[in-house]
Amino acid sequence: MIEYVVPGNTDPRVLERSCQILREGGLVAFPTDTSWSIGCALSSKQGIQNLRRLSGERDERHFTLLCHHISQIGEYCSLNNSQFRFIKxxxxxxxxxxxxxxxxxxxxxxxxxxEVGVRIPHHPVSLALGEALGEPLYSITAKRSMIRREGPDSFYYEEPSGSADEKGLPPIPEEELFEGGWELEDIPGIALILDPGEELPRWVSTVIDLTTEEPTLIRHGAGPWPV
Structure with a gap:
């Protein structure tokens, strides 16, 4: 189901319905400042299982804790002063x-x-959803390979082409990403799509490892690097 929302003025009733779905283990798709994401509530074991089953990924680096404020990151991750200033x-x-x-x-x-990836996207809809939920969303980028290909109860996942070094992440081809929210309706298991009625850029985020002595680039995406 699609709910059309106004960025910066999302209907509280839609947010509450979204949060109820998430708390009950459902998956919600929403826009970010890169591409579309699909998320579940961090506190929902069923939601995490559903998200992992849908994604087909085995590498936790593909999953992200989506927060709405930097203080929330410190509740779930080890965050020293240097890391705090860098993220800020x-x-x-x-x-x-x-x-x-x-x-x-x-x-x-x-x-x-x-280790776990954390993110605070620059999009009013995803930030409003996270704030209304009151906890991080466990999320992954929506990809065309998530669309059901074989039978009513099976999920098909094909590892994207491309290579990565030991510290890197495999690239996500642009053609794997979605622009319009209506395109996500064919992905099984999504209970709700929050659609601002605008096409999103088919970009991925820049991933930076802060567990090393110096910030290390894992994947170069929409965010400029070096910073």
């Missing part, structure tokens, strides 16, 4: 920051890696 300069914006997850976050996500 670049948010909100098209950047994902890799940080050490706190023990409670590791347990909730049941992740194999001790």
């Amino acid at each position: 300069r670049l948010i909100p914006g098209p950047y994902v920051f890799i940080l050490r997850a706190l023990l409670g976050t590791e347990k909730v996500l049941d992740i194999r890696r001790k």
Whole structure:
């Protein structure tokens, strides 16, 4: 189902309905300052299972904790003064920051890696959704390979072409990304699409590792680098 929303003035009733879906384990698609994302509530085990099943990804670096304020990042990740200042300069914006997850976050996500990506996008709809929910969204970029290809209960996932080094992430081809919200209706498992009625750029975020001594580029995307 699509709900058309006004960026900067999203109907509170739509936000509340979205939050109810998320708390009950459902998936919601929403715009960001890069491409479309699909998210679940961090506190929902069922939602996390549904998101992972839909994505087909095995590498946790493809998933992101989408926050609405930098103070929220410190509730779920280890954040020192240097990291705080670095992030503060670049948010909100098209950047994902890799940080050490706190023990409670590791347990909730049941992740194999001790790091997690966090992001504060520069889009009023995604920020309003996160603020209304009161907790981070666990999210992933919406891709065309998520569309059902075989049978009513199966999900098809094809690893994007391209290579990455040990520290890098494989590129996401532009043709894998969506522009209009209506295009996401063919993705199975999405309960609601928040559509501002505008086409989004088919970009990915810039990913920066902050667990090393110096910030390290993992993937160059929409965010300028070096900064």
